[in-house]
Amino acid sequence: MKKNILVVDDDVELCEEISEILKDEGYLVETACDVAQGIQRAQDTDYDIIILDYKMSGLTGVDFLKLVREKRIKSKIFVASGRPFVEKLLKDEGVADLVSYTVKKPFDMEFLLRKIKASR
Secondary structure (H helix, E strand, O other), X not given: OOOEEEEEOOOHHHHHHHHHHHHHXXXXXXXXXXXXXXXXHHHHOOOOEEEXXXXXXXXOHHHHHHHHHHHOOOOEEEEEEOOOOHHHHHHHXXXXXXXXXXXXXXXXXXXXXXXXXXXX
16 A cells, blocks of 8 residues: 655745655655645645654744644654754654654655655
8 A cells, every 4th residue: 555645844846856756656645835734634634654844934843743742643754854953852842752753854865765665
């Protein structure tokens, strides 16, 4: 069965690029360009994986994670960030337990694809 993936990132071009690569790999992919749209999609559809940008304008990835907890969304979440020590930031915000993997930006697509394939 194909994994269903949601990509949430306010960088529209990057979002589309990741989406196309994942589709080429055979995954079902949808995108959201902000946290509000991402949460709405995550409530409406059961995604196997959500790839989430840590820093977005308006609501942030941390806000998204807090809403995930509140709404009891069960998807595995991969947080993408160019920030060093993002794992510590997530821990400090009390949301690290919701994150399956952190992925560094710029993306190492081979790493991301390996983590998606290994995710159950």
